Amino acid sequence: MNPVRYALAVLIAAFALVAAGAATAQTYPSRPVRLIAPFPPGGVADLLARITAEQLTRRLGQQFVVENKPGAGGNIGTEQVAKAAPDGYSLVLLSSGNIVINPHLYSNMGFDPFTDLAPVALIADVPPVIAIPASLPANTLAEFIVLAKARPGEFNYGSPGIATTNHLYGDAFGRVAGVRMVHVPYKGVALAIADLATGRLQFMSVAAAPLMPHLRAGTVRILAAATGKRLSALPDIRTTAEAGLPGYTFATWFAIMAPAKTSPDIIATLNRHIQDAVSDPEMRKRFAAQALEPLHGSPAEFAALIASDRVKWEKIVKDSGVKQE
Numbered sequence: 001m002n003p004v005r006y007a008l009a010v011l012i013a014a015f016a017l018v019a020a021g022a023a024t025a026q027t028y029p030s031r032p033v034r035l036i037a038p039f040p041p042g043g044v045a046d047l048l049a050r051i052t053a054e055q056l057t058r059r060l061g062q063q064f065v066v067e068n069k070p071g072a073g074g075n076i077g078t079e080q081v082a083k084a085a086p087d088g089y090s091l092v093l094l095s096s097g098n099i100v101i102n103p104h105l106y107s108n109m110g111f112d113p114f115t116d117l118a119p120v121a122l123i124a125d126v127p128p129v130i131a132i133p134a135s136l137p138a139n140t141l142a143e144f145i146v147l148a149k150a151r152p153g154e155f156n157y158g159s160p161g162i163a164t165t166n167h168l169y170g171d172a173f174g175r176v177a178g179v180r181m182v183h184v185p186y187k188g189v190a191l192a193i194a195d196l197a198t199g200r201l202q203f204m205s206v207a208a209a210p211l212m213p214h215l216r217a218g219t220v221r222i223l224a225a226a227t228g229k230r231l232s233a234l235p236d237i238r239t240t241a242e243a244g245l246p247g248y249t250f251a252t253w254f255a256i257m258a259p260a261k262t263s264p265d266i267i268a269t270l271n272r273h274i275q276d277a278v279s280d281p282e283m284r285k286r287f288a289a290q291a292l293e294p295l296h297g298s299p300a301e302f303a304a305l306i307a308s309d310r311v312k313w314e315k316i317v318k319d320s321g322v323k324q325e
Contacts, residue, residue, distance in 0.1 A: 028088055028266050032063040035256075036092040038077025040070045042190035043160065044126050044207045044292075048254050049093040051286060052123060055277035056270075064091075070188075073163055073324065074098040075109050082116035086259040088266040091120065096253045097165035100309040104317040105163045105324045114310075119302035120256040120267050121274035122295035124287060126207040127227035127251050128169050129237065133199040134221045141223040141243035148179040148203070155181045155202040158192035163324045165252055166192075169205035169226070171320045176248045196220055207252065208234060208291035226250050233291035253295055255302060267299055 033056070037049035046068060053064035069077030078098050084090035099113045111117075130141060138144035148155050157173075159166035162185045174181055181203060186192040193210055195201045197219035205226060214220040224243040225231050227250070240248045256274060258267060277283055278294045287294050297305070 028269060029060055029062040031089065032065055033088070034090050035064050035066050036077045036081050036090070037066055037068050038070060038074035038092060038094055038098065039068065039160070040188040040190075041068050042188060042210065044189075044209045044290075045093060045095055045254060047209060047290065048123055048292070051283070052093060052256065052274065052277070055280075055283065056273060059273045059277065060269075073102055073105065073161065075102060075106065075111075078113070078117075079110045081257070081259060082111040082113070084259050086118075086261040086263075088258065088262055088270070091256055091258050091270075092117075093123070093254060093256055095126075095165065096251075096255075096309055099257075099306055101165060101168065101313045101317060102163075103310070104314050105322060107323075114306075116260050117257040118260050118262050118267060119299045119306065120258050121271040121299070122253055122255045122297045122302050122305070123274065123278060124254050125251055125293040125295050126209065126254060126291075127225060127231070127293070128166070128205045129208045129211070129225045129231075129234070129291075130173070130223045130240070131196060131204045131206060131211055131220050132202060132223060133196055134219050135199045136202060136221070138223070139221070141238075141240070141245060144203075144223055145177050145179060145245075148177070148181065152180040153182060155179070156184045156200070157181045157203040157205070158184050158186055158195060158201040159204075159206075160189040160192060161185045161187065163322050166204065166206050168316060168320055168322065169250060170203065171322065172250075172316060173203070173205055173248060175319065177245060193220075212290060231291050232293065233288045253305070255295075271299055 035049055035053050037045050039045040049066045053066050056064040078092050078094055081090050081092040102109055132144055138147050157170040189210055196204050197214045211220055222237050224240045225237050226240045226248050230239055275296055
């Protein structure tokens with residue numbers, strides 16, 4: 001083909017793709033959208049998925065339907081979206097652990113989170129807090145550490161499963177604080193928190209949201225927030241640095257991702273509406289009631305966060321010695 005004609009053909013094809021993408025974005029969504037929450041009901045991911053689905057349904061005029069698909073540290077539900085058609089009708093609401101931790105834990109996830117998924121929008125930062133049963137005779141983090149050191153191997157800490165983020169939080173706490181505790185895995189965070197409230201567990205490092213009913217009931221005590229600044233919803237709770245444990249700081253973000261090769265126009269549409277929802281005063285009130293910190297950012301900023309957190313968690317996982325097949 002003549003080079004000039006070839007160049008013209010390529011240019012026409014490019015314009016056609018742009019036009020098709022714009023047309024798709026203008027009509028999206030034209031049918032219900034599936035939003036996978038790769039965890040059991042009752043946890044922070046489930047809560048955020050339902051809040052986000054509610055907002056997107058109202059703003060975009062189509063149903064966003066939440067489906068809980070737990071298993072394998074979130075890999076099962078996430079894989080379904082990673083392998084779905086890149087048409088914007090299959091999305092996943094996941095935590096940072098699914099993307100920046102699991103690749104260091106699992107030899108075979110069934111998909112590559114860095115090439116098979118596309119960042120859409122950040123939603124919330126959910127830093128963990130240190131919680132103990134109210135029946136335990138410790139009112140401060142320092143008092144708890146003294147108590148745990150005096151009883152090595154006698155205290156149990158819970159998580160929603162082996163190799164989950166909460167498991168790694170507990171393992172890291174033991175190494176940073178110099179205490180030895182026993183890990184007890186559960187099938188879901190709600191079950192673990194129920195045992196924390198009754199005193200069967202002595203420690204959890206977990207998001208504050210599912211703790212709030214137990215905190216109001218007086219059955220659990222929050223000793224510190226493992227974050228760089230105090231939580232807006234719990235301003236009286238000191239950070240771990242303020243409580244005397246500066247090396248114990250984490251951030252767990254929750255976000256929406258789509259299959260790779262999803263139209264940039266669809267991703268831009270979703271990002272815009274999600275950012276508007278997160279900025280809504282009523283949404284901010286709902287987030288504050290659950291000790292959730294709203295997050296903002298473009299898909300490119302989200303991708304940069306993934307890259308930096310991936311490096312940070314590689315060392316944490318390596319130091320823990322935890323692996324999954």
